[in-house]
Every structure is written in C-alpha cells, then in structure tokens.
Amino acid sequence: MRLQALRNVRSLRGLVSEVLVKIVTLFLVGMAVLAMFGKLRFPGQKQLQSKKCANCGRFKFGKGPCPCRKDMG
Numbered sequence: 001m002r003l004q005a006l007r008n009v010r011s012l013r014g015l016v017s018e019v020l021v022k023i024v025t026l027f028l029v030g031m032a033v034l035a036m037f038g039k040l041r042f043p044g045q046k047q048l049q050s051k052k053c054a055n056c057g058r059f060k061f062g063k064g065p066c067p068c069r070k071d072m073g
Helices: 002-039 045-050 067-072
Strands: none
Touching: none
16 A cells, blocks of 8 residues: 555656656747747837937937937037
C-alpha cells in the first residue's frame, strides 16, 4: 500500500515537471513571436516620426509650438 502511494507521488512529480516545462516553452515561443512582430515597420510609422520635435524629441500635439520652444521665446 505504502509503496503504491510512493509511486503515485513520483509519477505526479513527473507530470508536474512536464507541465511546467511546456508552459515555460510556450511562453518563450510567444515572446519570440512578439519580438519578431515588434521589429516590423507598421504603416503610419513615418507620420509618427514627423510629429516629434526636432530639438527635444517629444511628440507634438495640436498646432502650437513644442513646449521647449515656448521656453525660448
């Protein structure tokens, strides 16, 4: 009886470790896929770069000047 319970615990540990390895593997594969998509250039990227201030690099909102230009004048 006791020997059978010990075998069940050992097999359960094996199953748990297999599941953990699968979860970690799937997580790493998912992160690799996201990294590949992150390197792609998406449409509209050029427009976003043109919306930045040439001096400080902040994004400009609206039609007014950048806050760094307001401080100068």
